[in-house]
Amino acid sequence: MVASAGSITVAVRVRPPNSWEAARLPEPCYDTTIRGEGALSTPRTTTANTSSLREVVQIIDDRILTFDPAETDPSKAFLERGFLPPGTKRYKDKRFMFDRVFNDEAQQQDVYQATAQPLLQGVLDGYNATVFAYGATGCGKTHTISGTETDPGIIYLTMADLFQRIDDRRDEWTVEVMVTFLEIYNEEIRDLLADPSTPSPRGGLCIREDKTVKVSGLVELRPNSAEEVKEIVLLGNTRRTQSPTLANATSSRSHAVLQVHITQSPRTASLSEERTMATLSIIDLAGSERAAATTNMGQRMVEGANINKSLLALGNCINALCESGGAVRHVPYRNSKLTRLLKFSLGGNCKTVMIVCIAPTSNHFDDTHNTLVYADRATKIKTKVVTRNILNVDRHVGRYVEAINRLNVEVEELKAKLAGKNQAENDIQRRKKAEAAAEVERSRKDVRLKFEQTTASIVDGAICTGKLSVAKSKLDAINARLRQINASGPLSPDLEAEKALLQALAGPEEQTTQSDSPLTARLKRSSNSSAMFDATMRAVSERRSERLDDVSGENVKLEARCSKAEMEKLKAEGERDSLKEAVQDMSQTLVHLVGMLSRCTVLLGDAATSLGSSGGPDDVPRVAAILGTMREKNDEAFTKLVGHSTASYNNSAGLTDDFTGYADAGYTRRISSGPAALQQTSTTTAVVSSRRSSSYGSRPSTANTSVSNTSAGSPRRTYRAPRKSLRSSAQPYRRVADKEKKSVQWRDEAGQGDLNAISFIPADTSSSWSMDDSSLPQRSTSLGGSESEWEDEKTDDSLNSASAPPARSYGSLGVAGAKRSRPSRLDPGFLKSKTKRTALGSLAEDDESSSSPEKPQRILSDVMNQLDNPELASPSKRHTQAKNGNPLGRSTGGRRRSAIGTSRNEKGRRRSSLIPQLSPSNGEPKLKRVLLASPAKRTKRVSLTKMPKLSTGRTSLMANLAALAPDPNNISADLSMNKGAAQSKPTWR
Numbered sequence: 001m002v003a004s005a006g007s008i009t010v011a012v013r014v015r016p017p018n019s020w021e022a023a024r025l026p027e028p029c030y031d032t033t034i035r036g037e038g039a040l041s042t043p044r045t046t047t048a049n050t051s052s053l054r055e056v057v058q059i060i061d062d063r064i065l066t067f068d069p070a071e072t073d074p075s076k077a078f079l080e081r082g083f084l085p086p087g088t089k090r091y092k093d094k095r096f097m098f099d100r101v102f103n104d105e106a107q108q109q110d111v112y113q114a115t116a117q118p119l120l121q122g123v124l125d126g127y128n129a130t131v132f133a134y135g136a137t138g139c140g141k142t143h144t145i146s147g148t149e150t151d152p153g154i155i156y157l158t159m160a161d162l163f164q165r166i167d168d169r170r171d172e173w174t175v176e177v178m179v180t181f182l183e184i185y186n187e188e189i190r191d192l193l194a195d196p197s198t199p200s201p202r203g204g205l206c207i208r209e210d211k212t213v214k215v216s217g218l219v220e221l222r223p224n225s226a227e228e229v230k231e232i233v234l235l236g237n238t239r240r241t242q243s244p245t246l247a248n249a250t251s252s253r254s255h256a257v258l259q260v261h262i263t264q265s266p267r268t269a270s271l272s273e274e275r276t277m278a279t280l281s282i283i284d285l286a287g288s289e290r291a292a293a294t295t296n297m298g299q300r301m302v303e304g305a306n307i308n309k310s311l312l313a314l315g316n317c318i319n320a321l322c323e324s325g326g327a328v329r330h331v332p333y334r335n336s337k338l339t340r341l342l343k344f345s346l347g348g349n350c351k352t353v354m355i356v357c358i359a360p361t362s363n364h365f366d367d368t369h370n371t372l373v374y375a376d377r378a379t380k381i382k383t384k385v386v387t388r389n390i391l392n393v394d395r396h397v398g399r400y401v402e403a404i405n406r407l408n409v410e411v412e413e414l415k416a417k418l419a420g421k422n423q424a425e426n427d428i429q430r431r432k433k434a435e436a437a438a439e440v441e442r443s444r445k446d447v448r449l450k451f452e453q454t455t456a457s458i459v460d461g462a463i464c465t466g467k468l469s470v471a472k473s474k475l476d477a478i479n480a481r482l483r484q485i486n487a488s489g490p491l492s493p494d495l496e497a498e499k500a501l502l503q504a505l506a507g508p509e510e511q512t513t514q515s516d517s518p519l520t521a522r523l524k525r526s527s528n529s530s531a532m533f534d535a536t537m538r539a540v541s542e543r544r545s546e547r548l549d550d551v552s553g554e555n556v557k558l559e560a561r562c563s564k565a566e567m568e569k570l571k572a573e574g575e576r577d578s579l580k581e582a583v584q585d586m587s588q589t590l591v592h593l594v595g596m597l598s599r600c601t602v603l604l605g606d607a608a609t610s611l612g613s614s615g616g617p618d619d620v621p622r623v624a625a626i627l628g629t630m631r632e633k634n635d636e637a638f639t640k641l642v643g644h645s646t647a648s649y650n651n652s653a654g655l656t657d658d659f660t661g662y663a664d665a666g667y668t669r670r671i672s673s674g675p676a677a678l679q680q681t682s683t684t685t686a687v688v689s690s691r692r693s694s695s696y697g698s699r700p701s702t703a704n705t706s707v708s709n710t711s712a713g714s715p716r717r718t719y720r721a722p723r724k725s726l727r728s729s730a731q732p733y734r735r736v737a738d739k740e741k742k743s744v745q746w747r748d749e750a751g752q753g754d755l756n757a758i759s760f761i762p763a764d765t766s767s768s769w770s771m772d773d774s775s776l777p778q779r780s781t782s783l784g785g786s787e788s789e790w791e792d793e794k795t796d797d798s799l800n801s802a803s804a805p806p807a808r809s810y811g812s813l814g815v816a817g818a819k820r821s822r823p824s825r826l827d828p829g830f831l832k833s834k835t836k837r838t839a840l841g842s843l844a845e846d847d848e849s850s851s852s853p854e855k856p857q858r859i860l861s862d863v864m865n866q867l868d869n870p871e872l873a874s875p876s877k878r879h880t881q882a883k884n885g886n887p888l889g890r891s892t893g894g895r896r897r898s899a900i901g902t903s904r905n906e907k908g909r910r911r912s913s914l915i916p917q918l919s920p921s922n923g924e925p926k927l928k929r930v931l932l933a934s935p936a937k938r939t940k941r942v943s944l945t946k947m948p949k950l951s952t953g954r955t956s957l958m959a960n961l962a963a964l965a966p967d968p969n970n971i972s973a974d975l976s977m978n979k980g981a982a983q984s985k986p987t988w989r
């Protein structure tokens, strides 16, 4: 640490408790007694509670301490402070930050290295420096400054180092060291080095103030080694006024000032010589004391009053210097001898270090608090810029001979030394290297220690950050949906159920994000640790020491930087892990929900279809039972997932809202994670998705789209928005009259869900489709769209994935039990299995048949016939028939793809019947694109996953469930249904 120019360096040292205090401090005790609710009741007698003292200083790190920290044990807090008016702070719990804080285990060497040692090089370069110890009586000032014979303090350690350095530079410099030692006792200056028998002047020695402050008449000694200085100090201390007081048996009743004057001149003689002079002052102030506390009487009381007076004057100077910045305002130095003597140390041309000594225990509560406030003020002092004391001396010609003689002596000395010079230099180098290595090691140790102390807390904070951001995101999403729900007016029971579920979900997230949540508390603790860690790394990086050469200094900085980087890495990993964990959780939940949704949708569709088409009296209760079971299972799953049941909601009013909100959200997300081409069309897809979502409700939809593929199976598809009229169609297949519409395209196969959605439509509306023939022409029309819709399409493989709303109901007719496996629609490779040729075949076939106006009726009859003709369920048969001109297999030759799905023929047949609606009314043969639902395609679109063909229409729902055969293809998908359960009740695997 360097006493930087412009400010005073303030270091605080906490002394260990003395034996009297130690006996009254609580033993470290681990009280495991459970006191239950009576936390404030007096606990059983333990060693901890018989103590009358407590520690009032808590060291946070090497720069921060807390005075009077809050007691965490409420019973102790109560015992110590009793009842306090509400709002009163029970503990001061005040944090102070200094340049350095030493705990009670700090050694003299540690204190010296961080305070006085950094000043030494400056002193040798000609800068004045002052080290003074301040504190209440008995807090360890004398111990720190003088120390004992066996454990010498700053004076000895400084002088030993100083003489070592002087020795190192003796070849180039002539260095003179002169020492004076005085005390200020009752505002009188006394010379501690003068013979006691010599009478001292009345009123003490005088201070002379010029550009420097000097005390006239002092004995000046010239020691040649640290040992000599030590003896001088010990001698002076024996003459110093000391008296036992209640607070300290060896209380110093005076301020002692040791001044070391160092003058250096270069050994190389020349006509002019540049001398540097510097004064190092080491001051042991008398301890401040409160008269009431010390119970001093008589002389001791007078001494105490004078001590306090001079310390008060010192405090006033410090305050004035703080406020004035050391320049403008009057600083009352003249109010006491002490402040006059310290004038240039405090606000002048001097580097100053203040060592503040404090006691750790509560019996010094007020003294310690005052001292810390005092020291805190001192940190704000701004001193003048420190300058070097250099004196240029021109030699007189008459002194040349003297200079020549000195040079001759020097030459002789140098010659004599030359032999052993290398050895000596090597020794010096070795010592310096060892010192630098020790310094680096010390810094490393500090860094490692702090790293280990704070890592757990900081990483925990990073984890909390991740968790909090996840919770906030969840909450945002939930709130957004809740707002949507609330804005939708009077709520139907299903929306009520959803709202309640969402609120149940929001609860824990809200708790998590609250400012007083455990997670936030952990985050706060972590940021404290982080601040401490950063402060330590900063302190280590900025640590200046004479012992550190440039390389070692860089090493230390590097060490600190590495540790910081390491910590950042750990933090990032912690946050990443927590986010990863959250993503895993959510993925699992999502998979469950998707599974539930898909299977529910399929079952609902089947139920609706079955009810509508069969009309058998037995089916209704069975279907109702299945739906009931499904509901129970769903509820069970919801309860497991979010801890909330929807069992109490009854949609007796039948007011089911549509599913727009989910479709929008889900679809947008899917698009955003899709290929770039898909993302570009997000607006379009969102619109289509809203159409899809409408199909979830009971409203039939005209889901007429076509896929425009430039190459079959390629994932790069272009989406086009369906026509507005298609989207807004309130009636299914109403677009029979929409001849003016240009084109409609299907969404990409691998792309995304509205293909699925299309499959739901017939499920919901199957009743009317299968039972009401009059709806068919309308439907077929809408499937096809207008002539112009198809003409502006250039690609002819777009039908590859074409599908139509009735695909579900018609596609499944008469194909119960079919087990042909095919790739899932969700499988990206799905499209690749399709061939362009096949699509073209479909187109051609459809084209050919498109001119027949009776096709809708025909297709219905075909479908009905097929329902009664199991043979037609066979793909091969149908295919053969198609080749032979069978209406069900209208495509011919290579252009007709082989049967891909079991329901293909009847679909193809129906599709064919739809073609006239799609084709131009003038029978224009060159139809480029026809929206056709290839049977296979339709089948695929029917299934949300790899759904087996479910019989509809005249077959019952139970038959559909039976169709959920244990085909490995059926159960291979994650969301497929358990066969056994499907027959009786659906279960989630």
Ligand SMILES: Nc1ncnc2c1ncn2[C@@H]1O[C@H](COP(=O)(O)OP(=O)(O)OP(=O)(O)O)[C@@H](O)[C@H]1O
Residues within 6 Å of the ligand: 014, 015, 016, 018, 135, 136, 137, 138, 139, 140, 141, 142, 143, 144, 248, 250, 251, 252, 253, 285, 286, 287, 288, 357
């Ligand atoms: N860091 C320390 N380690 C061990 N003992 C200490 C320490 N600091 C102080 N002491 C002991 O505490 C006692 C009082 O210390 P000291 O005389 O240095 O206090 P002081 O501040 O100089 O008091 P006063 O102002 O009255 O002179 C001494 O016995 C001293 O040895």
